[in-house]
Every structure is written in C-alpha cells, then in structure tokens.
Amino acid sequence: MELTKQWREHFKQLRAFDEAISLLYWDMRTQMPEQSAPLRAETIGYLSTEAFKRQTSESxxxxxxxxxxxxxxxxxxxRSLSVAKTQYERxxxxxxxxxxxxxxxxxEAETAWEKAKERDDWGMFAPYLEKIVAYQRKFADYFGYASHPYDxxxxxxxxxxTVAQLDRLFExxxxxxxxxxxxxxxxxxxxDWSMDQKAQExxxxxxMRVVDYDLSRGRLDATVHPFEITINRRDVRITTKYDEADYRNALFGTMHEAGHATYEQQIDAxxxxxxxxGGASMGIHESQSLFFENFVGRSVAFLKSVYPSLQAEHPPLSSIDFETFYAGVNEAKPSLIRIEADELTYSLHIIIRYELEKAxxxxxxxxxxLPAAWNRLYKEYLGVDVPSDAKGVLQDVHWAGGSFGYFPSYALGLVYAAQLTETLRAQHPELDTWIASGEFGPIKQWLETNVHRHxxxxxxxxxxxxxxxxxxxxRPLVRYLTAKYGTA
Amino acid sequence: MELTKQWREHFKQLRAFDEAISLLYWDMRTQMPEQSAPLRAETIGYLSTEAFKRQTSESxxxxxxxxxxxxxxxxxxxRSLSVAKTQYERxxxxxxxxxxxxxxxxxEAETAWEKAKERDDWGMFAPYLEKIVAYQRKFADYFGYASHPYDxxxxxxxxxxTVAQLDRLFExxxxxxxxxxxxxxxxxxxxDWSMDQKAQExxxxxxMRVVDYDLSRGRLDATVHPFEITINRRDVRITTKYDEADYRNALFGTMHEAGHATYEQQIDAxxxxxxxxGGASMGIHESQSLFFENFVGRSVAFLKSVYPSLQAEHPPLSSIDFETFYAGVNEAKPSLIRIEADELTYSLHIIIRYELEKAxxxxxxxxxxLPAAWNRLYKEYLGVDVPSDAKGVLQDVHWAGGSFGYFPSYALGLVYAAQLTETLRAQHPELDTWIASGEFGPIKQWLETNVHRHxxxxxxxxxxxxxxxxxxxxRPLVRYLTAKYGTA
Structure with missing residues (x-):
C-alpha cells in the first residue's frame, strides 16, 4: 500500500476504536441497565488498551x-506527522x-477523593494526592521541558x-x-427559577432550533452530569441536567453543550x-461552548428575542419584566464552588487552581x-471565607484524576471566546441583529470557516x-466583562 | 502466563469486541441520528475485522x-477447545x-434483493443468487462433509x-x-385489534413483569424490526414494534424477545x-423465545390470568368474552408470508424453504x-396460490444474505420448545397453575438448570x-398442535 494511504488507514482504524469507546461511554451514562457496569468498565478498558497499543506499536x-x-x-x-510524532514520543x-x-x-485516588469530599476529610485524600503529584513531576521530567515542568x-x-504565557495572561x-x-x-x-422538566425539555x-444546532447529526439526552461526546463527526451527542428547582441550568447548559457539538460537527471531514x-485544544473547545452559552445565550439580543415564547411556555414569567429576568440570568457574585460560578467570577476560581497546581x-x-493556600487565595481574590475543605480544596475531581494542566483551559475558553467574538463583531457589525432574528446561518458559517474546520x-x-x-x-474579555458588569 | 489463563484472556478480549460491536449495532437501530449511518457501518466493519483477525491469527x-x-x-x-478448534478450522x-x-x-445482493422485492422482479435478483449458491456449494466443499454438502x-x-436427521424430522x-x-x-x-402505542407499552x-424478565439487566426499546441483542450477559436488550392497528404484534413479540433475553441472562457466567x-444453537434459542411467546403467552392459563387487567387497560375488550379473545390471538390459517404465519402453519413455510435450499x-x-418450485410447494403443502414473486420466493432476505442452512432452525425452535415443555410439564404437573398465578420463578429456574446455563x-x-x-x-409438537387446533 502506498505510504500515505497506510498512514490514513492507521487513523481510520483509530477513529473506529474511538467511535466504539465513545459509544460505550455514552451508553453507560444514558441507557445502560445498572447491572452492566462492571463488564462495561472491562470492555472500555480492553478497547482503550487496544487503541493505545496501535499508537505505540513497533509497526x-x-x-x-x-x-x-x-x-x-x-x-x-x-502537520499530521508532527502531531502524531509528538504524541508517540510522549x-x-x-x-x-x-x-x-x-x-x-x-x-484508587478517585474513590478516596469521593469519600473524602463526602466526609469533609482532607486527610483521607492527601496521601493519594502526594503520590499523584510525585508521578506528575516525574512525568514532566520524562516528557521534558525548556523552562518550567508544568509546561x-x-x-x-x-x-x-507555556507557564510564561499563562502567567502574563492570568496576572x-x-x-x-x-x-x-x-x-x-x-x-x-x-x-423563582422552578419549572417542570417537560417544559424545560x-x-x-x-x-437548539433557534441556534441551528444540527440534530440530524446529534441528539439530546438527560444525565446527572451534562456532557458533549463525539461518536463520529456525523453523530455528536449532548446531554443536559434538568433541575426542576432552577431551569437556568438546563437552558444555558444545553446551549453550552450545543456549542461544543457545533464545533465538532463543523470540523473538516x-x-x-x-x-x-477533534478540537484544537480544551480551551478552544470551551470557547465555542461559552460563545453559545454566554456571548449568545445570556445576551440581551438573544434573550429578548426568545422571552415572549418563554413567557408563553412558562406563565409565571408573564408578570416579570425583561430587565428583571435578564438580571436574574446574568447574576454575578463571588462564591465558593467553581461549577456554580458566573462568567465574571469564574476565571478567578481557575486562576487560583492554576497558581496552586503550578507551585x-x-x-x-x-x-x-495546599488547603491553607487554597483558602488564602479565595479570600484574597474572591473575598470569600472557605468554611470547609469539602467546599474548598476537595471540590473538584481533576487532581484526583491526575489532570494537572487542565484547569487553565477553562479560563482560556473565556479569553478565546471574548477575543473571537470581538473579531466576529468587528467583521460583522450586524451580529446582534443576526442573534436577535435567529439568523444563525452566517454565525455558524463564520465559526466554521475561521475556527471549526481547522x-x-x-x-x-x-x-x-x-x-x-x-x-x-x-483585553477583549476584560472589555466584555467591564461593559456588562462595570458600574462606570 | 499460564496456558489456560491465556486461553481465557483470548475469549475475554473477544467478548469485549462483541460488546462493542453489539452496542454499535443496537444503537444504530434505536438511537443513532440518521446521518451517522455510513461511518457507523465503517466502524462496525473495522471492529468485526479486528475480532475476526484474533480468531484466525498465527498466535x-x-x-x-x-x-x-x-x-x-x-x-x-x-469442550471449549474442541468448539474453538472446529471454528478455527472452518x-x-x-x-x-x-x-x-x-x-x-x-x-450487493442484499441491495439487489431489496429492489427486486419492491419491484416484484425476480430477474433482477436471480443472477446474484446463482453466484451465491455457487459460493455456498464451494464453501461446503471447503468445509467438508460426510454425506451431504448441506450438512x-x-x-x-x-x-x-444433518440432512439425514432433518429429512426424517421434517417429513x-x-x-x-x-x-x-x-x-x-x-x-x-x-x-378490532387496534390500540394506541402508550397503552401497548x-x-x-x-x-414482562409477570414473566419476570429481569429489566435491571436489560431494556426494551421500539424498532421497526424487533430483535434481542446481548451487549453483555448483564445487559441483554430487546426491542419491539408497536403497530397501532394490531397490538398482538407488540404484545406477543415482546414475550418472544423476552424469551430470547431470559435465555441469555441465565447462561453460566x-x-x-x-x-x-451464547445459545446452544439458533434453534435452541428460538425454542426459548417460542416457549414464552406461544407455550406461555398464547396459552389459556396465561391469557385468562391477564385478561381482566387487559380489559381494564383497553376498554373495548370489556364487551368481548375471553373465548372470543383467545380464539382471536390463536387464529390459524394458511398464508403466503412466513413472518406473519401462526404457530400451526409456520413450520410448513420453513419446510418448503428447507427442501428448496437443500436441493x-x-x-x-x-x-x-426456484420460483416455480416455490409456488408448487406452497400449493401442495399450504394450499395457497402465490400471486407474485414478491409475496413468494423474494419475501425473505436470508438467501440474499448468504444464510443457507439457517431456515431449519426456526422450525426446530418449535420442535424443541414443544419437547422441552412436555418434559417440564411431566416433571411439574403444576405448570399451568404457575403460569396462571404469575409464579415464573420456578419456571425460569427449571429453564436455567436444564437449558440456559449450559x-x-x-x-x-x-x-x-x-x-x-x-x-x-x-411428536410433542404434533401432540401440542393437534390438541390445540385439531377438531377431533
């Protein structure tokens, strides 16, 4: 077989494994009968090992x-060669x-973390984290770096x-x-943000119809933890969580996941x-979900356009004027828990984690x-007192899962989204008119051409x-947030 | 690694591939967005090839x-070795x-068959079938046989x-x-057999609850063509078709698939x-689905016990006496189409196919x-005139798919089911009391011990x-059918 054909064949086979593994995972979260769990884990393990072997084999x-x-x-x-080579060498x-x-x-650490968080017992988790950090430091040495192991x-x-770039941005x-x-x-x-699930659905x-998310190449299901998953490029699924006490979670969560999915659907086949x-990075991916969730979903243009139908669907809103509703879905205040934070304060939760994991x-x-340092930074940056480790240093699974280097991507998502939105608006001053009239074709087209297809x-x-x-x-993010939340 | 451990590891890996392939297939039939089809087919192809390679590799x-x-x-x-060796050699x-x-x-033949059936054009399909038969004859020679290539x-x-055994049974x-x-x-x-879908569900x-099909290790979905599929032994799924014009399809179809699924759930882990x-054979599998569908589901004992709740769920039945209802769900008459045939005439549809494919x-x-021979046998055995090839020789996909040797299993399913039921009843004369009182524990237990676990x-x-x-x-099937449908 001709060389570049062999090369492509390698990735086509990997894609097939990816599709199987993604579907096994999606099904586990949405459809699978409970008793299947141990065998499903075994199956995912075997197929992941098989896919990994293909990426590291002699051949x-x-x-x-x-x-x-x-x-x-x-x-x-x-480019394909250089990306694959870097990955192979790592x-x-x-x-x-x-x-x-x-x-x-x-x-084991993930199990220990779950219990430690439940019981608010840092001591149960700390020994695991010490070992994980030691491994991560060793891995950084194995991978090699020019100036900082975190790179x-x-x-x-x-x-x-790099750390040099992140320090400058985040400071x-x-x-x-x-x-x-x-x-x-x-x-x-x-x-009152309560609404029954059927209405939320x-x-x-x-x-999703308004923002033109293509459901003929995707689907929406309900899960406890919402996610987007690419089964294949013509089958990009999202899930959402319906919280009957606060419908903002499902509405903006769905927009968020639809943003991720639209990205995946528009990558050049x-x-x-x-x-x-797949996406350029976790941060670029997050920029696309945040674009749909915040820059579109929580905007005056979008919300005003959908408010009449929202009021019709949910009669309690008919006595609430639009400004009050808008303020409610854009409420910002310092808080303890990252995943509940608003777009204004969110980045500080990330910057705190970045500074700590880098150190x-x-x-x-x-x-x-670590716990004392965590609590000090929350006080210093967000002005809040951390009442317990469960609501502080133990809140996220990332470190238990060994995901060091992941957190920055969340804040970079906001940074990129603001920067891309500013450019989009400069090139297309009619952006808000498009959003207000549900004309998402040109917006999706712009994202495809400039971001997604690559x-x-x-x-x-x-x-x-x-x-x-x-x-x-x-700067664009600061401008956006200052305009939206500043008092000047 | 110790030899028998290696041996087991081989099959554990194959099971993981089977789980992935089965789930990819199930999802394709129940959940997948339409546009995913071509990539899904590619993925199933890659993984099937991979699984096949493992079964035929040098190692x-x-x-x-x-x-x-x-x-x-x-x-x-x-036994494991001898089964695997036979399969490897084939x-x-x-x-x-x-x-x-x-x-x-x-x-290609399946595509041609679909069109040929649609247009009632035997000539479109015949050239493909000629080639398929030639291959099958060649394969039979490759596999080898003692007395008849069909064996x-x-x-x-x-x-x-063997043909010798089948000839004797079927004649x-x-x-x-x-x-x-x-x-x-x-x-x-x-x-009037109409009912809205929700009530059928x-x-x-x-x-399913009455017959104690374990849904904590399975699930029921709707599809155009009903099937049972084993994702893993703790995740055995079934589907059914809800036909609002005739609810017998869904009700007895679900019992049928639940019978297949109960078998799979009770195989020794x-x-x-x-x-x-997996099942001992297609025929033994079919015997378990037919046991639930016919020997339980269409029995007086079962139907009488569920009839009051059925009448409550579906008010039009309240004016129909049980005998009329029972006769309606057990209606038997010669017909043209195999998959619509009743338990009395069904075997003759199979025997016709067996005689033809053997020849x-x-x-x-x-x-x-072939078409003339088909029509002659339908007249001779079932007394019906075949008005078109679409309703005759073109009705089934099996030959287009190369499944020669498959048809006998359907009739053997009835033969085995009758034989097993006769033994079960001889050992447990209280069988009908169990069925009438929804006491399926001992029935499932008997099937597990005697049939399923093996x-x-x-x-x-x-x-x-x-x-x-x-x-x-x-003989047991003849006794059962004569007792139920005979006039003596």
Whole structure:
C-alpha cells in the first residue's frame, strides 16, 4: 500500500476504536441497565488498551519513520506527522510499568477523593494526592521541558501554551477582575427559577432550533452530569441536567453543550484520517461552548428575542419584566464552588487552581500546605471565607484524576471566546441583529470557516493569531466583562 | 502466563469486541441520528475485522496447538477447545480473497434483493443468487462433509444437525401438519385489534413483569424490526414494534424477545471466558423465545390470568368474552408470508424453504427453477396460490444474505420448545397453575438448570437428550398442535 494511504488507514482504524469507546461511554451514562457496569468498565478498558497499543506499536513506529523520510508530503500531511510524532514520543517516554501503577493509583485516588469530599476529610485524600503529584513531576521530567515542568503537562490540554504565557495572561486578568468584582452591587430579590422538566425539555429543543444546532447529526439526552461526546463527526451527542428547582441550568447548559457539538460537527471531514479531527485544544473547545452559552445565550439580543415564547411556555414569567429576568440570568457574585460560578467570577476560581497546581509541580508548595493556600487565595481574590475543605480544596475531581494542566483551559475558553467574538463583531457589525432574528446561518458559517474546520491542524496560538490578527490577549474579555458588569 | 489463563484472556478480549460491536449495532437501530449511518457501518466493519483477525491469527493457532498438547484440561476446557478448534478450522479453510469477494457479492445482493422485492422482479435478483449458491456449494466443499454438502452449512446455525436427521424430522412433521391444516374451520368475524402505542407499552411492561424478565439487566426499546441483542450477559436488550392497528404484534413479540433475553441472562457466567457463552444453537434459542411467546403467552392459563387487567387497560375488550379473545390471538390459517404465519402453519413455510435450499446446494435444483418450485410447494403443502414473486420466493432476505442452512432452525425452535415443555410439564404437573398465578420463578429456574446455563457447551442433540431423555422428535409438537387446533 502506498505510504500515505497506510498512514490514513492507521487513523481510520483509530477513529473506529474511538467511535466504539465513545459509544460505550455514552451508553453507560444514558441507557445502560445498572447491572452492566462492571463488564462495561472491562470492555472500555480492553478497547482503550487496544487503541493505545496501535499508537505505540513497533509497526506504527516504522510507519512514522517512513513518513519522516518521505518526500512530497502535503502541508496538512506534514502537520499530521508532527502531531502524531509528538504524541508517540510522549507515549513512549513513560515506562509502561510506571504508567500501569499510576493508572491504578488514580483509580484508587478517585474513590478516596469521593469519600473524602463526602466526609469533609482532607486527610483521607492527601496521601493519594502526594503520590499523584510525585508521578506528575516525574512525568514532566520524562516528557521534558525548556523552562518550567508544568509546561510539559500543559501539552495534553493546550498544545503550545507555556507557564510564561499563562502567567502574563492570568496576572493581567486577575488584576482587572478583583477590583471589578469588589464593586458589584447587591442583587435584587431572588426570582423563582422552578419549572417542570417537560417544559424545560421543550424550551431546550426550541433554543437548539433557534441556534441551528444540527440534530440530524446529534441528539439530546438527560444525565446527572451534562456532557458533549463525539461518536463520529456525523453523530455528536449532548446531554443536559434538568433541575426542576432552577431551569437556568438546563437552558444555558444545553446551549453550552450545543456549542461544543457545533464545533465538532463543523470540523473538516478530511482531518479525521490524519489524526487531526477533534478540537484544537480544551480551551478552544470551551470557547465555542461559552460563545453559545454566554456571548449568545445570556445576551440581551438573544434573550429578548426568545422571552415572549418563554413567557408563553412558562406563565409565571408573564408578570416579570425583561430587565428583571435578564438580571436574574446574568447574576454575578463571588462564591465558593467553581461549577456554580458566573462568567465574571469564574476565571478567578481557575486562576487560583492554576497558581496552586503550578507551585505543586514546581515543588514550591507541598500537598500539606495546599488547603491553607487554597483558602488564602479565595479570600484574597474572591473575598470569600472557605468554611470547609469539602467546599474548598476537595471540590473538584481533576487532581484526583491526575489532570494537572487542565484547569487553565477553562479560563482560556473565556479569553478565546471574548477575543473571537470581538473579531466576529468587528467583521460583522450586524451580529446582534443576526442573534436577535435567529439568523444563525452566517454565525455558524463564520465559526466554521475561521475556527471549526481547522480541527487540530492549528494550535490555539496559531488559530487566535490567524483569526484575530493578534496574539492571545485578555483585553477583549476584560472589555466584555467591564461593559456588562462595570458600574462606570 | 499460564496456558489456560491465556486461553481465557483470548475469549475475554473477544467478548469485549462483541460488546462493542453489539452496542454499535443496537444503537444504530434505536438511537443513532440518521446521518451517522455510513461511518457507523465503517466502524462496525473495522471492529468485526479486528475480532475476526484474533480468531484466525498465527498466535491463536499456536495457542490452540499448545492447548491440544496440554494435560489436565477440565471437561469444560476440553469442550471449549474442541468448539474453538472446529471454528478455527472452518475459518481457515476459506481462502481470504475468496471470502472477501463473497462478502462484497452478498452486500450487493442484499441491495439487489431489496429492489427486486419492491419491484416484484425476480430477474433482477436471480443472477446474484446463482453466484451465491455457487459460493455456498464451494464453501461446503471447503468445509467438508460426510454425506451431504448441506450438512457442512448447517453447522453455523445448528451444530451437529444433518440432512439425514432433518429429512426424517421434517417429513414426519409435514405429513402430520398438511392434513391438520386442511381441516381448519373458518375463523369467526374478525376482532378490532387496534390500540394506541402508550397503552401497548404499558401492557408490554406489565407482561414482562409477570414473566419476570429481569429489566435491571436489560431494556426494551421500539424498532421497526424487533430483535434481542446481548451487549453483555448483564445487559441483554430487546426491542419491539408497536403497530397501532394490531397490538398482538407488540404484545406477543415482546414475550418472544423476552424469551430470547431470559435465555441469555441465565447462561453460566463462567462460560463467557471459554467462548461458550451464547445459545446452544439458533434453534435452541428460538425454542426459548417460542416457549414464552406461544407455550406461555398464547396459552389459556396465561391469557385468562391477564385478561381482566387487559380489559381494564383497553376498554373495548370489556364487551368481548375471553373465548372470543383467545380464539382471536390463536387464529390459524394458511398464508403466503412466513413472518406473519401462526404457530400451526409456520413450520410448513420453513419446510418448503428447507427442501428448496437443500436441493440448490445439492445441485438438483437450479436457481432458474426456484420460483416455480416455490409456488408448487406452497400449493401442495399450504394450499395457497402465490400471486407474485414478491409475496413468494423474494419475501425473505436470508438467501440474499448468504444464510443457507439457517431456515431449519426456526422450525426446530418449535420442535424443541414443544419437547422441552412436555418434559417440564411431566416433571411439574403444576405448570399451568404457575403460569396462571404469575409464579415464573420456578419456571425460569427449571429453564436455567436444564437449558440456559449450559450455553454453547452442549449441542442441540446433546441438550435435548439430556433434558428429555429422548432424541429430538416432532411428536410433542404434533401432540401440542393437534390438541390445540385439531377438531377431533
């Protein structure tokens, strides 16, 4: 077989494994009978191992070497090669027995974390975290880095991003957000956000239709923890959580996941067989979900346009004027829990985690010192007192799962989304008119052309520069938040 | 790794592939967005090829050889080895390029058959069938056989069954059924079998509860073509078709699939990792679905017990007496279409197909002669005139799909079910009392002990002999049908 055909065949086979594994996972969360769980876990384990073997096999190594020696690769084939090579080398650098021991540790740590959080008992989890941090530091050394060990861990989530760049971005953002949050006024009297599930389902479907999320290549189901999952590029599914006490969760959560899904649906089909399908990074992915959730979903233009039908669907709203409703869905205040935070304060939750995990990996902060450091930063940046570790340092699963380097992507998502939205609006001043009239065709088209179609073929730095003409910057986000939440 | 551990590991990995492939298929039929179809087909293709490679690889051949030379295998391990060896040798006997060409042919033939059936155009399909028959004859030679080439094809569906045995069984059955059907009286005025889908769903769930089908290890969904599918032994799913014009389809169809599923749920868990999970044969599987559908579901004992709640759920029935209702769900009459046939006439549809495909494989009937032969046998056995090939020789997909040797299993299912039910009733004369009082625990227990738990570790001949003390025989089925439909 011709070399580049073999190369493509490798990724087509991997895609098939990905589809199977994604479906096994989706089904586990949405359809599977309870008693199937242990066998399902075993099946996912076997297939994941099989897919991993294909990425680390001797025969794939030979294929890589032949591709490196080949003449006449197209630019996109060269990019495919360099991304695959980097991934291969990272995989090959971790001794298999060490990785196996680490996987076992992480699985035990997640169980310990669950109990520790439930019982508010930091001491139960700390020994696991110490071992995980030790492994992560060792992995960073195996991977190699130019200036900071944390750089080596960022690659999996935000390729090309460095501590030097993040420090600059996040310090700038933090210094603007802290005073902006201090001047927030007290919110008005709380509204009643209750609604029965059936009505929420109808509204979610209605809003998906408005934003033109393509359900002929996807579907919406209910789960406890909402997620988007790509089964294949023509089958991108989302889930949402219907909370009858607060319908904002489902409505804006669905918009969020539909944003992720629209991204996946619009990636150039040809990239699949080059290993370049999927989003550019976790942060770029999050920028697309946040674009739909916040920059569209929580905007005056969108909400005003859907408010009459929302009032018709949910009669208690007929006595609430639009301004009160708008303020209610855009309520911002400092809080303790990241996943409940609003778009204004959210980044500070992330910046706190970034500073802490960077120090843990660098070795300048010990696990023993972590809870106190956490509580100090929450007081300093958000002005809140942390009443317990369960509502503080134990709240997220990420560290138990070994995901060091992941948190920054959440805040970068907001940064990218603001930057992309500013460019989109500069090129198309009629953006709000489009949103207000439910004309999402040109918006989706712009995102496809400028962001989505590229898949993994550009890094976040390259993509932002190409689309906006600027380097990654927090200025657009600061402008957006100041305009929306500032008192000036 | 110890030899038998390696052996088990092989089958555990195959089971994982089976779970993924089954789920990909189930999802395609029940949940998948329409546009996903081409990629889904590709994914199923890749994973099936991968699973097949593992069963035909050099390393598996070495493992087989080592197992053959090993001392101290347990009886069940020896059975595992002999089943796997037979399968390996069958797989190895077909030259891969020939098999590949055949797979392509069959895929084209299915498309041609669909169109030919739609347009009632035998000529469109005949050239494909000629090639398929030629391949099947060649495959039979590759596989090898003692006395009849059709024996070699039966193995995939009914291991151990031969033409000699089938001829004896089916001739005996045919000679009893033809006169029994001739004496059928005209049915009474037709009843109204319409019911809205929601009510059908409630009744299906109610009946599944009555027969104690374990939904904590399964689920019921709606599809155009009902099926049972084993995702894993703790996740056995069924589907049904809700026809608002005739609720008998859904009610008895659900019982049918629940019978298949109960079988799968009760196979000894330890057999999975010996490649002996799954049913003993297609026929034994069908006997379990037919036991629930007909021997339980259409019985006086069962129907009388559920009739009051059925009348409450569906008020039009309150003016229909039980005898009329019972006669309606047990209506029997000669007809043209196999899948719409009743339990009395069904076997003759099968026997016709058996006689024809046996002759095709033997070479004593040509494809050109097939339609006329079909029509002649329908007239002779069922007394009906076939008005078109679409309602005759073109009605089933099996031959287009290359499934020669499959049809007999359907009639054997009835034969086995009657034989097993007679033994069950002889050992437990209280059977009808159990059924009437919804006491399905002891019935399921008896089936588990005698039939289900054995999985593939016994052939149909061994199983029937072990449970009933007799060889396979049509006498119990003839007694059952004569008692139910005879006029004497």
């Amino acid at each position: 794939f190594k030979r294929l890589l070497d032949e591709m490196e020696g080949a003449d006449g690769l197209t630019p996109i084939e060269s 995989n090959a650098k971790i001794p298999p027995e060490e990785y196996q021991a680490y996987v076992t540790l992480v699985s 080596a861990l960022l690659y999996d989530f935000e390729p090309g991003m 700038g953002l933090r210094d603007e957000l802290v005073p902006l949050i201090r001047q927030l006024k007290q919110a008005g009297a709380p509204l 109808r509204i979610c479907h209605d809003w 040809a990239l699949d067989e080059l290993g370049l399908g 843990l990996i660098q070795g300048t902060l010990s696990v023993a010192e 898949g993994k073929s550009l890094t976040p730095n390259e993509l932002i520069r190409e689309v906006t003409g600027e380097d990654i910057s927090v | 598996f051949k070495r493992l087989l050889d080592e197992m053959e030379g090993a001392d101290g295998l347990t009886p069940i391990e020896s 797989n190895a006997k077909i030259p891969p390029e020939e098999y590949q060409a055949y797979v392509t042919l069959v895929s 070699a094809l039966l193995y995939d569906f009914e291991p151990g069954m 005996g059955l045919r000679d009893e059924l033809v006169p029994l059907i001739r004496q059928l009286k005209q049915a009474g005025a037709p009843l 409630r009744i299906c769930h109610d009946w 330890a057999l999975d990792e010996l490649g002996l999970g 095709l494989i033997q070479g004593t009937l040509s494809v050109a002669e 999985g593939k570790s016994l052939t149909p001949n061994e199983l029937i002999r072990e449970v009933t003390g007799e060889d396979i025989s049509v």
